[in-house]
Amino acid sequence: MNKVLDTGVNNVRNVSRYIFGQNCLAKLAEILSTHCTGPTGHTVYFVDSYFRENGSLIDRLPIEESDQVVFVSTVDEPTTDLIDTMCAQILSERSTMPRAIVGVGGGITLDTAKAISNLIGNGGRAEDYQGWDLLSKPGVYKVGIPTISGTGAEATRTCVMTNPRTGAKLGMNSDFTVFDQLLLDPDLSATVPRDQYFYTGMDAYIHCFEALRGSHRNVIGDAMSIQALDLCRQVFKSDQMMSDVNRANLMVASYLGGCAIATSYVGVVHPFSAGLSVVLGLHHGIANCIALMALSEFYKEEHDQLHAFADQQEIDVPKDICANLSEDAFENLYKATIVHEKPLTNALGADFHNILTREKVKQIFSRM
Numbered sequence: 413m414n415k416v417l418d419t420g421v422n423n424v425r426n427v428s429r430y431i432f433g434q435n436c437l438a439k440l441a442e443i444l445s446t447h448c449t450g451p452t453g454h455t456v457y458f459v460d461s462y463f464r465e466n467g468s469l470i471d472r473l474p475i476e477e478s479d480q481v482v483f484v485s486t487v488d489e490p491t492t493d494l495i496d497t498m499c500a501q502i503l504s505e506r507s508t509m510p511r512a513i514v515g516v517g518g519g520i521t522l523d524t525a526k527a528i529s530n531l532i533g534n535g536g537r538a539e540d541y542q543g544w545d546l547l548s549k550p551g552v553y554k555v556g557i558p559t560i561s562g563t564g565a566e567a568t569r570t571c572v573m574t575n576p577r578t579g580a581k582l583g584m585n586s587d588f589t590v591f592d593q594l595l596l597d598p599d600l601s602a603t604v605p606r607d608q609y610f611y612t613g614m615d616a617y618i619h620c621f622e623a624l625r626g627s628h629r630n631v632i633g634d635a636m637s638i639q640a641l642d643l644c645r646q647v648f649k650s651d652q653m654m655s656d657v658n659r660a661n662l663m664v665a666s667y668l669g670g671c672a673i674a675t676s677y678v679g680v681v682h683p684f685s686a687g688l689s690v691v692l693g694l695h696h697g698i699a700n701c702i703a704l705m706a707l708s709e710f711y712k713e714e715h716d717q718l719h720a721f722a723d724q725q726e727i728d729v730p731k732d733i734c735a736n737l738s739e740d741a742f743e744n745l746y747k748a749t750i751v752h753e754k755p756l757t758n759a760l761g762a763d764f765h766n767i768l769t770r771e772k773v774k775q776i777f778s779r780m
């Protein structure tokens with residue numbers, strides 16, 4: 413086995429507790445009073461900015477007068493600088509430390525909540541903890557409440573951030589990043605726009621087939637990936653992909669996909685997708701779909717399946733996004749892709765550089 417990759421299932425930390433079911437959001441107040449064992453203090457809510465204007469979700473949260481509510485913009489994925497700024501602002505607004513942090517939203521919002529919890533608990537700057545196992549203490553007790561399914565952010569031990577100085581899209585990979593509590597309430601994804609539901613849901617599908625097609629596998633990860641893929645297929649082959657049953661199925665697929673990836677690695681799609689995010693600012697879900705459309709030589713069956721799902725659901729996967737890029741942009745795309753040596757080793761072996769040459773990577777991006 414190549415030394416770049418860990419072997420075996422290495423004492424995995426999963427989410428401590430979760431509730432799954434329609435309207436389980438109503439249990440939040442009870443959970444905060446029962447299971448949050450920290451010192452008395454307030455709660456900080458990180459809420460996807462979509463809910464500032466839309467729907468009644470904000471009124472259903474048990475927000476008390478002393479609590480803080482931060483609306484998280486999902487226009488761009490978080491930078492380390494943004495996490496630093498938000499953390500400083502939260503701490504400056506109160507004389508006491510928060511007792512709990514609650515993230516309500518998609519991957520960006522959940523990752524922001526996890527990162528801020530870690531940073532409050534450990535001090536310093538967000539970039540100090542980009543990497544593996546660099547946190548020394550648990551953060552603030554944190555609850556994750558996903559409102560869109562697919563990223564697996566609710567289950568993982570990382571929180572993805574981009575460092576504007578190094579260009580690294582890298583999270584705080586740590587057991588301390590894992591949520592203490594999840595509320596998996598499928599009612600909350602009912603208002604997601606159809607295309608976002610599709611792109612983000614496909615993230616779970618892509619995590620799982622990349623794990624299953626890699627060289628670093630184990631029976632636990634495989635079992636979760638296989639089940640999550642089956643749920644994704646049921647959802648995206650359905651005439652009503654956003655029915656109550658399918659929203660519940662996709663929420664479980666997302667969770668299982670996140671757990672599966674904790675014991676395995678992704679493959680070729682995610683590094684190319686990361687290139688699109690870092691260089692062109694595309695969001696993770698849509699970037700994954702664009703990348704997979706150009707990677708049929710590595711994942712023929714799954715590429716064809718994405719086509720079929722998108723056709724059936726009448727979802728448009730953008731094309732020609734790299735049509736008029738400069739040589740510099742292609743070079744940056746190459747660098748931002750090839751840096752992901754773990755997933756690329758998992759998918760292609762230790763000599764992946766010989767397969768994904770500079771010219772080859774450019775050729776693949778040119779097809780997007």
Ligand SMILES: [Fe+2]
Nearest residue numbers: 563615619696
């Ligand atoms: Fe992903």
